Amino acid sequence: MNYPGRISATKRFGEHQQGAALIVSLLILLVMTVLGIASMGTTTLQERMANNNRQRQVAFQAAEVALRAAETFLATNITSAAVLAINFNAATPVTGLYSQRPPVTGAPMRVLLSDIYKDSDWLAVGNAVSVAGVTNVAQQPRYLIEYIGRVGAPPPTSYSNKKPDTRQYGFRVTAIGWGEGAAPTARYLVQSSFRMPLL
Secondary structure, eight states: OOOTTTTOOHHHHHTOOOOHHHHHHEEEEEHHHHHHHHHHHHHHHEEEEEEEEHHHHHHHHOOOOOOHHHHHHHHHHOSSSSHHHHTTTTTTTTEEEEEESHHHHHTTOOOOOTTTTTTHHHTTTTTTTOOOOTOOOOOOOOOEEEEEEEOOOOOOHHHOOOOOOOOOEEEEEEEEEEOSSSSOOOOOOOEEEEEEOOO
C-alpha cells in the first residue's frame, strides 16, 4: 500500500541509476579484447617457432642423408691405396673429393672450398656431390669428402725388422642440407670422421 507522501522502492531505485552497468560491461569487453589480442600474438609466435623447428629438422635429416651417402661412397668406391691416389689427386679432380695432404708423394693437393658456410660455394658446379631422392626440399643435400692422411702414430723405423704401415686412412666428410621452400632459410651442416684400412 502506498501512502501519499512516500516514494516506492522501485521508483527510487530507478531514479538513482547512472549507467554503471554499461561502464562495467565496456570495461569487461576491453579486458577480454586485450586478452584476445595477447593470446593471438602468443599463438602466432608459437606457430613461427614450430615452423622454424620443423625447417631445422628437415635440413638436419637431409644433411644426414648426404652424410650417409658419402660414407657409403667411401666404403664401396675407395677400395685400395691406388684408387685413393687416383681419386684424391688434384691433377684429375673428382667432384666433391679434396685432400688435406697429398694422397701419394708428389701428387698435387686439391684444397677444400674457400668457405663451407656459403651456399654459393656448395652449389657451384664441381664443388660438391648432390644426393638425389630427398623429398619435400627444393635444394637437394650435398656432401664433400676430404682426405686427411694416415691415422695414428707411424710405425717405428727399424731397418733390420721393417714392419708394414698398418695405419688406417682418415677422411673428413662434410654434408649440408636445406629446409623446405623455394628459398629455404634453414640449413644444417654436419661432419663426421671416417677411417678405413686400405691395401
